[in-house]
Amino acid sequence: MQSAPEQRQAALVGRDPEQVRLARLLSRTRNGKGGAIAVLGEPGMGKSALLAATTADTSLRVVRLDGYESESDMAFAAVQRLVTSLHAQCELLPEQQRRALLVASGEADGPPPDRYLVGLGVLGLLAAASNGHGIVCTIDDAHLLDPESLDALAFVARRIAVERVAVMFAGRDEAGLAEHLGGVPQLALTGLDTDAAVRLLNRAASEPLPPSVALAIAQATGGNPLALIDLAGESLVHELPDLGMAGEPVPVGRHLEAHYVRRARQADRAVQTWALLAAADSTGNIDLLAAAGADLGLTLEDADRAEVAGLVQLTPSVRFRHPLVRSAVYNAASGVERRRVHRALAHAADRANLTEAEAWHAARAVVGTDEEVAARLDLTADLAARRGGLVSCARLLARAAELSPPGEARAARQIGAAEAALAVGATHLTQRLVDDLDEESAGAVIRGRALVIRSALALLHAERDGVMSGAADHLRAADLFHGIDDVREQDALLRAFDRCSSADRLMTGVTQAELGRRMLAGADLDGRWSVVLRGLAALILEPYDTAHPKVRAAFDAVLALPDDEIMYFGSVIAGLGGYLWDDGSRAAGLDRAARAARDRGALLVLDTLLWIMALSEVYGGSLHRAGRCVEMHREVRGAMGYEEANVPNVAVMAWTGEPRELVAAVADGAGAIGFGGVRSSGIEGLVARDLADRRYQDAYQRHRPLVEDPFLQVTPIWYADFVESAVRSGHPDVAQRVAQDLASRAAVNGMPWCEGVAERALALVSPDDEAEAHYLASVAALHKTLAETELGRSYLLYGEWLRRVRRRREAAEQLRLALQHLRHSGAEIFVPRVLAELEVLGARADDVDAEANPPLELTTQEHTIARLAASGRTNAEIAANLFISPNTVDYHLRKVFQKLGISSRRQLADRLNA
Numbered sequence: 039m040q041s042a043p044e045q046r047q048a049a050l051v052g053r054d055p056e057q058v059r060l061a062r063l064l065s066r067t068r069n070g071k072g073g074a075i076a077v078l079g080e081p082g083m084g085k086s087a088l089l090a091a092t093t094a095d096t097s098l099r100v101v102r103l104d105g106y107e108s109e110s111d112m113a114f115a116a117v118q119r120l121v122t123s124l125h126a127q128c129e130l131l132p133e134q135q136r137r138a139l140l141v142a143s144g145e146a147d148g149p150p151p152d153r154y155l156v157g158l159g160v161l162g163l164l165a166a167a168s169n170g171h172g173i174v175c176t177i178d179d180a181h182l183l184d185p186e187s188l189d190a191l192a193f194v195a196r197r198i199a200v201e202r203v204a205v206m207f208a209g210r211d212e213a214g215l216a217e218h219l220g221g222v223p224q225l226a227l228t229g230l231d232t233d234a235a236v237r238l239l240n241r242a243a244s245e246p247l248p249p250s251v252a253l254a255i256a257q258a259t260g261g262n263p264l265a266l267i268d269l270a271g272e273s274l275v276h277e278l279p280d281l282g283m284a285g286e287p288v289p290v291g292r293h294l295e296a297h298y299v300r301r302a303r304q305a306d307r308a309v310q311t312w313a314l315l316a317a318a319d320s321t322g323n324i325d326l327l328a329a330a331g332a333d334l335g336l337t338l339e340d341a342d343r344a345e346v347a348g349l350v351q352l353t354p355s356v357r358f359r360h361p362l363v364r365s366a367v368y369n370a371a372s373g374v375e376r377r378r379v380h381r382a383l384a385h386a387a388d389r390a391n392l393t394e395a396e397a398w399h400a401a402r403a404v405v406g407t408d409e410e411v412a413a414r415l416d417l418t419a420d421l422a423a424r425r426g427g428l429v430s431c432a433r434l435l436a437r438a439a440e441l442s443p444p445g446e447a448r449a450a451r452q453i454g455a456a457e458a459a460l461a462v463g464a465t466h467l468t469q470r471l472v473d474d475l476d477e478e479s480a481g482a483v484i485r486g487r488a489l490v491i492r493s494a495l496a497l498l499h500a501e502r503d504g505v506m507s508g509a510a511d512h513l514r515a516a517d518l519f520h521g522i523d524d525v526r527e528q529d530a531l532l533r534a535f536d537r538c539s540s541a542d543r544l545m546t547g548v549t550q551a552e553l554g555r556r557m558l559a560g561a562d563l564d565g566r567w568s569v570v571l572r573g574l575a576a577l578i579l580e581p582y583d584t585a586h587p588k589v590r591a592a593f594d595a596v597l598a599l600p601d602d603e604i605m606y607f608g609s610v611i612a613g614l615g616g617y618l619w620d621d622g623s624r625a626a627g628l629d630r631a632a633r634a635a636r637d638r639g640a641l642l643v644l645d646t647l648l649w650i651m652a653l654s655e656v657y658g659g660s661l662h663r664a665g666r667c668v669e670m671h672r673e674v675r676g677a678m679g680y681e682e683a684n685v686p687n688v689a690v691m692a693w694t695g696e697p698r699e700l701v702a703a704v705a706d707g708a709g710a711i712g713f714g715g716v717r718s719s720g721i722e723g724l725v726a727r728d729l730a731d732r733r734y735q736d737a738y739q740r741h742r743p744l745v746e747d748p749f750l751q752v753t754p755i756w757y758a759d760f761v762e763s764a765v766r767s768g769h770p771d772v773a774q775r776v777a778q779d780l781a782s783r784a785a786v787n788g789m790p791w792c793e794g795v796a797e798r799a800l801a802l803v804s805p806d807d808e809a810e811a812h813y814l815a816s817v818a819a820l821h822k823t824l825a826e827t828e829l830g831r832s833y834l835l836y837g838e839w840l841r842r843v844r845r846r847r848e849a850a851e852q853l854r855l856a857l858q859h860l861r862h863s864g865a866e867i868f869v870p871r872v873l874a875e876l877e878v879l880g881a882r883a884d885d886v887d888a889e890a891n892p893p894l895e896l897t898t899q900e901h902t903i904a905r906l907a908a909s910g911r912t913n914a915e916i917a918a919n920l921f922i923s924p925n926t927v928d929y930h931l932r933k934v935f936q937k938l939g940i941s942s943r944r945q946l947a948d949r950l951n952a
Contacts, residue, residue, distance in 0.1 A: 059225060060206070067172040067204040068097060074195030076180070076207040076219045079227030080262065098172045098204075103191070105182030105209065106321050111434055112394045113427015116177070116187035117156060118143035120163070127166040132914055134637060135159035142186070142425050149602070150426040153186050153462065154677065155639020157193030158921055164194065165201045165923045172202035180209030180219075185429040185464075188218050196221045196677060199926040214466075220679035229261025238263060242270035298349075298366035305347045310367075311379070312340040313349045317368040318379045318399070322355030326395070329386035334379070377403045394418050401437050412441040416451065423458065429467070432459035436471055449480035453487045460491055463642055465498050483526065486518030490530060497540065500685070505712030508537030510547025513556050528567040531560040535574050536609045542714030542749055550750065554578030569595045570610070577617055577751060583786050589617055597627050601634035608632075608647040612654050617751035619783070619792035621658040621824045628654060636919055645674050649687055653719060656689045657755050658791050658825045661864030664690050666905070669898050670920075677921045685716055692723025695867055701727075715752075718744060722756050729759060730867040734766035745776065754783060758795040758828075762835070765802045774803045791828070794820035798832045806843060813839065830859030834872055841875060850879050895937055903927055904934045908946035 063073050101123055109115035121128060121143045128136050138151035139159040167173050177183065177191060195205045207222070209215050216224060230238065235256035240246045247255070255266070302313055315331055328338060344350050349367070351357045358364040368376065384399035397418040400411045415438035422430040435455035442448035456471035472491050480488070493511040496504020504511070512534035519527035538545055538553055548556075558575035561568045573592020576585035593614040596607050604611075608631055615624025628651045635644040648671035655664035668690055675683065685708060692701045705720025721740060728737035737759070745753060745760045757780045764773035777799035784796040794816050801812035813836040820829040833856035840849035857872045896904060899920070906916045913924040913931075920927075935941060938949050 063204050063206075064098065064172075064174065067174065067202050070202050071200050072168075072172065072198050072203040072205075074198055074205040074207075074222050076195075076209075076216075076222050076224045077227060078209060078211045078216060078224055080210060098174050099167070101167075101173060101175045103175060103177045103183075103187075105177065105179035107182050108319055108321050108395065108398060110182055110184050111398060111422075111430050111437075112184055113186045113422040113425050113430035114142040114144075114156065114190070115184045117160060117190055118145075120160065120175075121145070124163050124167050127163050130166040131159060131162045132918065134918075135162050138426075138639070139163065142427075144421075144425055147424075150424055150428075152639035152641070153189045153426060154193055154641040154921070156186070156426065157190035157197075158639055158918070160190050161194045161197055161201075161923055164203045164205075165925055168202040172204070174204045174206065176206045176208070178208045180207040181212045181215045182209070184427070185218070186427045188215075189429075189462075192219050192222060192679060193677060193921075195219070196679060197922050197926075199922060200929040201923055201925050218679075221676060221681075222679075230256075230263060230266075231261065232256050235261040235266055239266045239270055242267045244270075296366075298363045299370040301347070302349060302367050302370070305343065305349070308336055308340045309344045309347060309349075311375075312336050313344050313367045314371050314375060315379045315382065316341075316344070316350055316356050317358070317364045318376060318402075319356075319383055321395075322357055324352070324356055326383065326386050326390060326392070327356060329389065330379070330382040333382045333385060373405075377405065394421065397434070401441060404441055407443045408441050409443060409447070412438040412447075412451070415441065419454075419458075428458040428462045429464050432456070432464065432467060432471065436474075439474075444476060445479050446481060446484075449476050449484050452476065453480070453484050453491070456491050457487065460494055463498075465495060469495055481522075482518040483523050486515040486526065486530070489515040489518070490533070493537065497537070498684075500711045500713075502710070502712040503546075505537075506541045506544045506546040506714075508541060509534045509545055509553055512537055513548055513553065516556065516560065524563045524565045528560050528563060528565040528571060531557050531571055532567060532574075532610070535613070539609055539613060539750070540715055541712055542718050542752075543747060544709065544712055544714035544717075550578050573614065574610075577614070582783050586618070586786050589614055593618060593620070593623070597623060601630065602638070605631045605634040605638070605640065605643050605647065608650045612650050613751050616654070616657070616755055619658075619755075619787050619789040621789075621791045624654060625659065625824055639921075641674050641678050641921070645671065645678070645684075648674060649683070649685075652687050652690050656693055656719075656723075656827075658823070658828070660824070660826045660862075661690075661693055661866075662862070663864075665694065665864060666902065669902055673899070673902070673920060685713055688716055688720035689723040692720060692727055693865065693867060698724065698727060718749065718752065722759070725756070725759055725763065727867060729762055730871055732766075732871065734763050737763035738767040738769060754780065758799045761799040761802055770803065773799075777803045790819040790822040791825050794823065794825065794832065795828055798828075798835060801839070802835070806839075809839060810836075826859055826863035827865045830856050830863055830865060831868065833859060834868060834875075837872075838875055841879060846879050850876065850881060853879070853881075896934060900930050900934050900937075903930045904938075904946055905950060907931055907934075907943050908950050 060075065060077075063075055066073055101120065103116045103120055105116070117139070121139050128139060131139070135155065135158055137146065137148055138155045140146035141148040141151050142156045142159075164173055164175060175191070180188065183191070191205060191207075194203075195207070198205065207215075207219060229235065232253065236249075236252045239252050239255055246252075302310055305313070311334060312331060315334065315336070316327055319327055319330070324341075327341070331337070331340070341350070341352060341356075345352050348359065349363060351359065358367075380399045381403040384396050384403055387393075387396035387399060397411070397414045401415055404411050415434050419431045419434035419438065422428075422434060432455040435451045435458065439448050439451035439455065442451060452471060452475045456468050456475070459465075459468040459471060468491065472488055472495070475484075475488055477485055477488065489511050493504060493508045493515075495501075497508060512530045516527045516530040516534070519530060534553060535557065538550070554575045554577075557571045558579065561571035561575060570592045573589045573595075576588035579585075580588075593611075596604065596610055596614065599607065604627070608628060611624060611627040611631065615621070615627065628647065632644060632647045632651060635641075635647055648667050652664045652667035652671065655661070655667060668687060671683065671687075675681070686704050688701060688704045688708060691704065701720055701724055705717045705724075708714075708720065709717035721744060725737045725741045728734070728740065741756070741760050741763055744756070748754070757776050761773045761777045761780070764770070764776070777796070780792070780796040780799050784792040797812045797816035797819060801809045801816065804812055813832065816832040817829060817836065820832055823829070833852050837849045837852035837856055840846075840852055853872055853875050857869065857876075860866070860868050860872065902920065903916055906919060911919070913927040916927045917924045934946075938946075940946065940949060
């Protein structure tokens with residue numbers, strides 16, 4: 039009869055395709071290009087054996103990081119074990135990544151690191167450890183990993199490119215494991231087919247079974263190899279044929295657990311208690327178990343006898359033969375017995391100064407409420423938060439709340455848990471926590487915090503009513519904070535402005551004027567955001583000339599914020615900068631905010647910032663730069679495991695030539711779920727398309743409702759487009775009024791961007807003897823800005839005007855300049871209009887096209903890396919920007935050099951026109 043390991047290996051005979059996939063991954067790793075895979079299946083499907091069979095390769099270093107239930111609420115517990123095993127390589131990491139790993143592991147003090155920065159550090163750590171030989175990181179029982187470690191390792195798995203690193207997960211698809219591993223190739227294991235299951239059963243049984251009996255057992259177990267092996271020869275074999283005659287397989291876990299319970303109960307009481315102690319702990323720490331066992335009157339001889347009974351393995355640490363053994367032993371025990379062993383483990387952990395383990399076990403030893411234990415969990419949650427473990431913090435606070443007597447302390451822990459979960463995007467956990475909130479015993483501040491959380495969830499889940507009422511909800515929260523917590527009140531008012539911008543004209547529950555007045559009242563508080571609130575209130579309530587200095591003061595205050603704060607002010611920077619027409623400061627502020635978020639690994643924040651930056655480049659920038667922001671946005675979402683943007687940037691879609699019907703449908707869809715700002719930007723994008731295609735009447739009709747119902751700082755940025763459509767569609771009086779409004783703003787702010795588009799609008803409404811001066815003033819002003827698309831359009835309109843007044847040679851010169859700037863900015867939608875004008879003047883379109891640089895045959899990532907390298911960034915800096923390893927950067931740069939036929943970075947800038 040085969041041994042158990044041989045039988046397990048034999049069980050893999052039917053898994054050749056799975057073995058091939060893993061073998062290929064290891065082969066790639068040996069050859070310098072690794073990867074990742076997640077093996078998912080039910081207990082007994084051979085996940086662990088499959089990993090063991092494919093990592094028995096001495097040419098590759100294997101690092102093992104298994105999940106343990108008792109560590110599942112200990113932030114970065116698995117990362118800490120990895121850092122310990124690869125401690126020497128930590129010194130090779132950039133300081134920021136090294137510090138993040140040490141703080142997350144509890145080995146150093148410092149600001150809590152974002153889990154994605156920790157992930158980048160782990161990627162660097164594994165890449166450094168793989169030099170000279172490949173490295174395989176196997177994670178068994180991945181569903182039991184603490185969420186912070188799981189997110190960090192999943193990040194690593196998604197970013198492996200050319201490192202000699204393989205990451206292999208194995209686990210049950212529980213606790214959202216497959217969702218956490220989004221973007222990682224997944225291999226779902228199923229049971230053996232009937233023939234293979236019968237063959238395995240007969241090999242494992244003491245004697246062959248009758249065919250009908252073997253068939254019934256195979257069907258009842260669903261082909262689960264472990265079930266077939268462990269149940270062969272047991273009395274349950276004789277029960278399964280009848281059970282298996284039902285129309286569907288009997289769940290295997292229940293039978294296996296019953297099988298292991300019977301095996302455990304055959305042992306004496308001391309062995310059973312020792313097995314229960316190990317099942318309750320599950321870390322495998324033999325010293326901790328020995329100390330706890332001593333309190334229960336157990337000895338290490340009892341542990342030896344548990345191993346002889348086939349329940350555990352004691353070397354190198356305590357491990358159960360299979361996760362179902364642990365669950366069977368633990369679940370079969372009475373509540374009294376479980377609490378008794380948890381109490382012993384808590385006392386042992388306390389003596390060993392294992393604060394988190396002590397709190398974890400103490401919480402499970404409690405019946406009912408216990409404020410003392412709840413306070414210890416509160417402390418443990420704080421320790422988790424200090425290491426950046428906000429999901430663990432949330433879970434610990436939630437458990438602390440369960441142990442708290444009804445009252446303010448319980449509600450405070452519940453809301454604190456929800457806020458921690460929300461901060462890392464754990465929306466399902468956040469929803470459950472806020473739904474469980476005991477609001478009857480909560481004070482006004484906690485109710486206000488709950489309002490803010492529910493509003494944020496509505497935004498994240500794109501719930502129409504919640505998106506549209508977001509500003510009003512934050513004002514209600516501010517009212518609850520009033521007179522109690524000035525900091526929260528002002529913060530809620532700032533967020534109300536953000537939510538107003540999201541909903542745009544679809545905002546419900548409050549008017550723009552009411553919002554402005556409430557923000558002005560909040561500015562009178564003695565708080566640090568008073569200047570910003572006063573500026574935002576003026577933007578809403580006051581005429582442009584009187585509001586301008588207050589808005590400038592607010593903008594300057596935001597730009598003066600330190601990096602760790604400015605990264606949360608993307609929409610305010612974009613809004614205030616747009617109102618002031620300060621394209622340079624707006625771009626610099628957003629760039630600094632994005633750099634701060636990137637340096638801290640705050641990908642959720644960076645995700646939003648890149649979306650805002652792309653939209654800002656559409657209005658007052660360059661479409662090429664907008665496209666780069668979209669590329670980076672896509673990279674960031676991929677690093678987090680998402681395939682698509684939460685809300686598409688419909689304005690960029692319109693400007694980059696997506697079909698009109700698609701743009702309109704996406705804009706309407708955004709409006710249908712309350713995102714009025716996205717809808718409006720989509721409409722404006724279609725207006726630009728209409729203008730590019732000379733569909734002036736369509737542009738006017740599409741644009742007029744937005745201009746007649748202006749929204750904050752947004753609508754004036756579109757005035758020049760409206761003037762063009764109005765003039766060309768026979769509405770000169772309307773065009774004259776809007777052009778004068780735009781010119782008056784330019785006179786107040788003195789910004790070249792505003793002056794440039796205002797002068798272009800004035801040129802359109804002026805008689806021929808005055809128009810040229812305005813066109814010349816427009817291009818002169820726009821040459822001082824980042825608004826290259828606007829510059830190209832001014833040259834286009836000037837060229838069209840020159841052709842109309844029959845100055846053909848000068849018209850061709852201006853149109854060629856228009857073509858140059860429009861192409862350089864990426865505003866290709868206007869190029870056909872320029873080419874048509876040139877053709878009328880006798881210039882051949884193919885001659886003009888030949889002047890453009892040939893397209894670069896680079897992938898999106900290659901182009902991004904090349905552009906960063908051309909700007910002088912080092913490989914390490916580029917890697918940190920793109921959340922990849924320096925090895926990956928070097929690999930892509932070598933491909934770029936080969937494709938472009940260059941040999942140094944100095945040649946990149948010229949080739950890319952950087």
